[in-house]
Amino acid sequence: MSKVVEISPTTRHEGHSKLVLKVNDQGIIETGNWCSITPVRGVEKLAVGKTPEQVPKIASRVCGICPIAHCLAATEAMEASIKCEIPNDAKMLRHILQLANRCHSIALHDILILPDFYIPGTETKINPFTAEEPVRSVAKRIQRLREIGQTIGQIAGGDCIHPRNTRIGGMYRNVSEQAKTKMYDLAKEGLTLSHQQAEFMIAVIRNYHNRDFVDVGGMKVPMPKTLGYHNQGYLATHAFYGSTSMDECPSWDINRFKEARPYDWYMGEMEVTLEEPKYPIGGTTKMGTKVNPQMEACTGIPMYDGQPVEVGPRARLVRYKNFDMKGTKGQNIAREMEYQDCFYEMIDCIDALNTSGKVVADYIPNGDGSLGWASNEAPRGTDVHIARVNDWKVQYFSMLVPTTWNFATCSKALEGAPWQLAEVIMRGYDPCVSCATHMIVLDEENKMIAQKLIQ
């Protein structure tokens, strides 16, 4: 007899979500639903009628960890729609900003996943807040890496959280020679630290996944060798930056994309029949609670070639570097592997930047309503924004955010794992739930979702 257990809310990720899990007698997940329960803010709908200058600044506010991705993807979607080519030095500044944000985001995610892991060779779980070594120096290194990422982002992009420097047609300002040198020095320091940090993290991750049992709230949980495996395939548009519909060979195809409603995808109404008060911290949902993922999930299900796909660091490495490690372990290791790449690429971009170069396009068209899209490889994966701009007004705006792609894929990946490790699988995706929940899915033809919600 399968039972239903619910972990709500989930912790140590961005935003508000929950896991509804149908498990067998051994506590192994048969069907897992990971759903966003973040209130929908409807950025895509309120963007309509606003100017293309405003919308990227609003879209940026979707998320404070990866605002760069939204800001850049939205700006470039507008530029793709109006067909505006930006100067090369503006591109370099955007690349630097993007990479700086990725470094900071990886470091932040390290803090979030470390409490799951053990100090290698011991039975001690890592508490990033402890003053004891070796954890304290790791925590300090993480904070320095974040500081470096944010400072570089701040210089190139005006601000590290919600960049001010980006504009339609390029950037508002180029940086000074002094600022370029400062970015270069910081990137060099970051490079050394990122090597150390990635090495440490990969050792810790390997150690965790090689264990036979792990401890969750005093429960001894077997560690499956296939934790987080799925067969959904991968989507990535660039190893570092992204692609747009203005590219000669765009690496994303809008025709292969389709979005399903959560109603068609998630499980229907159920009752919680398994409760575990020991689950840290505060236990799982009370027995007898009614849950209904179909109605409660706040995101759409984007599909590529008719299937949900995985996006993120591993997808990028699979696509561009033949990475072949699967599961949660592969995911976490791929993320750490991006660390140094970020800094190497950033140093190249800083070298290539001409501080007296032009950063705004000479001519910025008003747009004729044609469709443009831009993808940005956010820390968590492919972030595609689609826009139509007509006469300097946004007519249509849509965001396909990494965690939206990953919701359905991760739900699949939960199958076969002990339910106590569901959150570990979920954290492997570095979920950014408020990113994912920026919209309400509305079937334009028959307004299905709106109707269902009203009933």
Place this chain on the structure above:
Amino acid sequence: MGAELGNYKSCVSARSTDKELLKHAQDGGIVTSLFAFALEEGIIDGAIVAANKEFAAKYPSKCMMDNSNFDMIEPWRPIPAIVNTKAELIAAAGTKYNISPNVSLLKEATRSFGLDKIGIVGTPCQMQAVRKAQLYPIGMRDVGASIALAVGIFCMENFPYQSILQLVEDHAAMKLESVKKMEIGKGKFWVYGKRGQVVQLPLKITHKYEQPGCHVCLDYVANLADVSTGSVGSPDGWSTVMVRSKIGDSVWGKAMAAGCFETQPIEKVKPGLELVTKLANEKITKNKKTLEGRATFGVGKALRNPYI
């Protein structure tokens, strides 16, 4: 009263020992000299100053500009800029009697200009803004800790650009382009032309051109600066300097030791602190009255008072 000059550790009458620099300075060249010294010593790695049209033409990347404000580049309109060298400092020297939004560059200085240690010069209200940004940084991330030296200048009131245009071109009958220097002193508004003309206007006629916001200001000698300076109290070509904070004291001490300034005790010079105190008192008393007036401005209604 008695607190009209704010807290200060020492007060002297001073001028720069750099003859070249003095040629371009408004009074004793204190701000230019002090920033030049601080830049040389690495106390600051850039300074926010009020530059001008000629400066913007020569160093466009040092100014805060985008496509929208090119038409604001007019003679005698100050343009906030970031300077890194003595040559740039000299190019930006001199008082412009209209509004220069220096604080607008404060955040940008730590961003695309990449400064870690900012020097900033400004009027008393701008020093207040700088201190407020340090203590209550609203949208001012990482700015507070980057402020290394804030130099304040004495300020009785300021004018909008249109006012200066009218005062110079109508009242003084001189084209702005041909003006070499402007000065308020000895109860007069002085306009010096490049061809040697001198026009003096009684301050009475300038009053209606003042910026209304200046009428609620209760600070004459930049009480919140690290070092404040102004012409009042010292003879022509000299400045009154008040060293206020620990930072100010340390920078001033080093600059003195390096021989950047010659000084006289303020007690020895005419008209001295007595006049500064008198003018500060007049400003504060007058503006306090304006503030009180705002409390009963309407019938049963008041205008806002930012001090409460």
